[in-house]
Amino acid sequence: MRKPIIAGNWKLNKNPKETAEFVAGIKGKLANADQVEAVIGAPAVDLQTLIDAAKGTDLKVASENSYFEDAGAFTGETSPKVLAEMGVDYGIIGHSERREYFNETDEDINKKAHALIKNGVTPIICCGETLETRKAGKVNEWVSGQIKAALKDLSAAQVAALVIAYEPIWAIGTGETATPEQAQEVCHLIRETVAGLYDQTTAENVRIQYGGSMKPANVKELMAQPDIDGGLVGGASLQPDSFLELVHYQD
Numbered sequence: 001m002r003k004p005i006i007a008g009n010w011k012l013n014k015n016p017k018e019t020a021e022f023v024a025g026i027k028g029k030l031a032n033a034d035q036v037e038a039v040i041g042a043p044a045v046d047l048q049t050l051i052d053a054a055k056g057t058d059l060k061v062a063s064e065n066s067y068f069e070d071a072g073a074f075t076g077e078t079s080p081k082v083l084a085e086m087g088v089d090y091g092i093i094g095h096s097e098r099r100e101y102f103n104e105t106d107e108d109i110n111k112k113a114h115a116l117i118k119n120g121v122t123p124i125i126c127c128g129e130t131l132e133t134r135k136a137g138k139v140n141e142w143v144s145g146q147i148k149a150a151l152k153d154l155s156a157a158q159v160a161a162l163v164i165a166y167e168p169i170w171a172i173g174t175g176e177t178a179t180p181e182q183a184q185e186v187c188h189l190i191r192e193t194v195a196g197l198y199d200q201t202t203a204e205n206v207r208i209q210y211g212g213s214m215k216p217a218n219v220k221e222l223m224a225q226p227d228i229d230g231g232l233v234g235g236a237s238l239q240p241d242s243f244l245e246l247v248h249y250q251d
């Protein structure tokens with residue numbers, strides 16, 4: 001059974017003070033931790049505050065990006081080894097904003113996945129197509145290509161334990177959500193791709209999130225889809241009440 005995972009991705013929002021305030025706002029209110037995993041992905045400069053504030057709660061912590069080397073002369077980068085030492089649970093990698101604005105390639109993302117796993121941090125690997133690719137009818141080929149590249153040389157056991165986030169770029173921050181059917185179709189394709197690369201058991205274990213304007217008003221119908229196991233949420237994860245509503249979508 002795949003445990004649903006609702007993860008916020010704060011992007012470049014919130015400072016340490018706002019981070020602590022957010023956690024104070026959800027403290028004692030994650031009532032369904034045995035049924036749904038709740039995660040917040042925060043900027044690197046907020047992670048220590050988030051980890052300290054989340055102690056004693058069921059909230060898990062994610063980084064938004066990390067490098068593929070543990071240490072060395074890599075000015076400005078974030079070490080996956082240090083993230084693990086700090087107690088970070090998940091590492092978001094390959095977000096479309098990183099691919100677009102910071103020129104991250106599929107090869108970088110694969111190296112980052114290996115580095116996180118080596119250090120005991122669970123990757124959340126993002127994929128998704130542009131509107132142009134969708135209009136050209138090339139979603140399947142594009143997304144399965146991203147998945148194959150990101151998972152290169154990972155073992156079946158490693159893939160079964162990680163999380164894949166399908167985020168159609170045209171739905172991110174636009175208010176335009178993919179329909180549950182559109183999201184399900186691609187999440188199913190991702191699971192089929194994993195089954196083809198590995199086996200049915202691995203495909204049945206890997207968790208797949210949808211991301212792109214997920215909010216309290218649409219979370220239920222998206223989560224009702226058989227291949228959608230969670231959400232990666234930007235805007236609607238910034239306020240405690242909205243995040244709590246998403247985590248409690250089953251109520």
Ligand SMILES: O=C(CO)COP(=O)(O)O
Pocket residue numbers: 009095167171172173174175211212213214232233234235236
């Ligand atoms: O990019 C996203 C999460 O990683 C989605 O952002 P929004 O929920 O703001 O559309």
